[in-house]
Amino acid sequence: MASASAEYPGSPCFEPKIPQTTVSEENEIRNRTNAGEEETRETQLMGPEKVTCSETLGKGYLEYGCSHYRRRCRIRAPCCNEIFSCRHCHNEAKNSICIDQKLSHDVPRHLVEKVICSLCDTEQEVQQVCKNCGVCMGKHFCGICKLFDDDTSKQQYHCNECGICRIGGSNNFFHCNKCCCCYSVRLKSAHPCVERAMHQDCPVCFEYLFESRNYVIALPCGHTIHKACLEEMKQHYQYSCPICLKSVCDMSKLWERFDLEIAATHMPPDCGNKMVWILCNDCGSKSEVKYHVVGHKCSNCRSYNTRQT
Helix, strand or coil, X not given: CCXXXXXXXXXXXXXXXXXXXXXXXXXXXXXXXXXXXXXXXXXXXHHHHHHHHHHHHCCCCCCCECCCCECCEEEECCCCCCEECCHHHHHHHHXXXXXXXXXXXXXXXXXXXXXXXXXXXXXXXXXXXXXXXXXECCCEEECCCCEEECCHHHCCEEECCCCEEECCCHHHEEEECXXXXXXXXXXXXXXXXXXXXXXXXXXXXCCEHHHCCCCEEECCCCCEEEHHHHHHHHHCCCCECCCCCCECCCCHHHHHHHHHHHHHCXXXXXXXXXXXXXXXXXXXXXXXXXXXXXXXXXXXXXXXCEEEC
């Protein structure tokens, strides 16, 4: 705003001075007004679109799926070209005792190419968001494993070394290159390595452990087993590894009871001096001990988990 001069009859010529602060405040007010109008216009245009997009992505959340996964899509199995809720549903159906064993098979998870949206039934390439209705088909999505899951409380993560997705959180597990599997970080410096320990069937239920959805634990000997199967063994008083026969827990209290039982049980005279050779399942040492019907104690580790040779 420029200064101006004016001449009036009978009045001296003068030039009014406008304070500089008034000019600055006026400019600032004008700029704020323009910015406010733009922001209001932007909010009016973008706000509803953003809300609508978010609502579309979350539509049907945790409302679809099967007993294995909460997800908003199904898969077309590349092996038999049939549609299933997930690969586990496929494997259960195709490995049923009602199916001819020649036709039984598992779906190759990494070869799945087509998924069907559960909300609009559109078949499409494997992707997280439906190309037709825009819904998110799985809050957790892995393009390598073709895995969709809305239940992220499992803390899913993809292990590049295993080549599959795991649950429990990447910060809570580490990959052992010798065992070729992921273990809890609590076992990082304590577990005995057994090559490809989890690439085998459970010695009790014979389910393949590497891809099992049930909780798997490592025994002190390094072999792996389902936790539920181990608990069932203990209910039947079986406390040795089904593979190597080593004790699965501290048995010292039980061995003390064996000592008392042997001391209280006298052998017949003809067997009192009989000697036998035994092999200890716990330490692997051989020793010659007196024969007793209750058990034979290892001379090296004092264990009764032995067998006569």
